[in-house]
Amino acid sequence: MTAAIKLPPFSLLAKQPKIPHVAHTVAQNDVANEHGTPITFIVSRSRNGRSWWIRAAREGMRMSNTLHTTVEAKGQAWIAAVKAGTVSVARETSLSCDMTVSCKAPVTHIDNKGYVYCTSHGKHRALSVPCRAMRPGEVTKIILGETIKY
Numbered sequence: 091m092t093a094a095i096k097l098p099p100f101s102l103l104a105k106q107p108k109i110p111h112v113a114h115t116v117a118q119n120d121v122a123n124e125h126g127t128p129i130t131f132i133v134s135r136s137r138n139g140r141s142w143w144i145r146a147a148r149e150g151m152r153m154s155n156t157l158h159t160t161v162e163a164k165g166q167a168w169i170a171a172v173k174a175g176t177v178s179v180a181r182e183t184s185l186s187c188d189m190t191v192s193c194k195a196p197v198t199h200i201d202n203k204g205y206v207y208c209t210s211h212g213k214h215r216a217l218s219v220p221c222r223a224m225r226p227g228e229v230t231k232i233i234l235g236e237t238i239k240y
């Protein structure tokens with residue numbers, strides 16, 4: 091049984107590790123996503139065999155952030171998952187203001203229960219419960235499916 095691997099969706103804001111030109115492809119496989127579109131997953135290994143990178147692309151377009159590891163077990167798990175086709179790109183969470191379904195303003199605030207709000211709804215929320223403005227990197231983290239502390 092090969093462990094399933096989920097790659098974070100590509101973000102222009104995320105710093106991508108550079109894959110050296112001398113690294114070679116050690117596993118490559120086209121795996122259909124939930125819409126049936128084939129996504130190409132590639133694992134590269136450095137020439138000295140001590141670094142691995144994994145990424146996903148579709149017709150030359152980057153679909154995932156590039157992940158890097160120097161842990162051999164992790165590199166081997168990536169290779170196995172790509173070969174077995176048990177690899178996917180996590181869907182980007184679309185962030186929207188939790189105050190009302192109809193609010194389409196960009197999310198900027200978070201309350202102490204983890205609900206997120208636009209600026210005006212966030213300021214309104216702060217009158218009754220702890221609610222603060224998020225730092226720029228925090229919005230990105232939430233979009234990538236990571237959690238942040240209040």
Ligand SMILES: [Zn+2]
Binds near residue numbers: 189207209210211
């Ligand atoms: Zn709002």
